Amino acid sequence: MTITLSSPLADRDRWTAAGWCPLERTLDLIGTRSAMTLLREVFYGGSRFDDLARRAGVTPAVAAQRLRQLVDGGLLERRPYREPGHRTRHGYALTPKGHALFPILVALLRFGDELPREHETHLALTHAGCGEPIVPQVRCAAGHVVPAAEAVASIAWPDATEPAR
Structure with missing residues (x-):
């Protein structure tokens, strides 16, 4: 079961997804x-910050870098708070x-449930x-469940023309 590639994507040796693939952009973030x-x-x-770093099991330096990337990518926002007697954080x-x-997140959690683990919980x-239980499903805009074999990948050019190669 694979995704069907429509023209001009069908000839896999004539193009590369490097640099414009939405999956790559997501993984970069x-x-x-x-x-x-x-x-x-x-x-x-x-x-x-301290709770996130500790619970995620990462160093403060890694947490700072990743949180900055997630804020810059628009996934998180920073919100000021202040505890009595302390500076604003x-x-x-x-x-x-x-x-x-x-x-x-749901799909990754469910997938992870199927992987071998050290304990039964x-x-x-x-x-x-x-x-x-919450289950991940891929659906089309009309509400149909869509397996990979029924998915078609095509390119939507912004100006309806194929760019020069």
């Missing part, structure tokens, strides 16, 4: 273990673009409204 574990912690309700919160990663992610 969130494709590290540290970025994903920091995002996981924000989805779990974390917001403060910044916490982190998901933006709408960051919330859009929820299906990816696993994360149960359920719908608060009915208690049923």
Whole structure:
């Protein structure tokens, strides 16, 4: 089961996705273990730098770099807070673009459940409204479940013309 490539993508030897592929752009932003574990912690309700770094299991230097990238990429925003008697600090919160990663997080969690693990416990992610497990699915805009074999990749040129090669 693979994705069907339509013309001009069908001739895989005539083109490369390097430099414009949306998957590559996404991985450039969130494709590290540290970025994903920091995002996981924000989805779990974390917001403060020290807590995020500790819970994600990364050094403060790595956390600072990744959080900066996630803010610059529009997935997180910095929000000032101040505890009594302390200076103003910044916490982190998901933006709408960051919330859009929820299906990816669910898919990764479910995939990870199927991998070998050291102990039998696993994360149960359920719908608060009915208690049923949350499952990742790919659907078209009309609501149909779409397996990879029914997906077609094509290029939508901004000006409806193919760029020069």
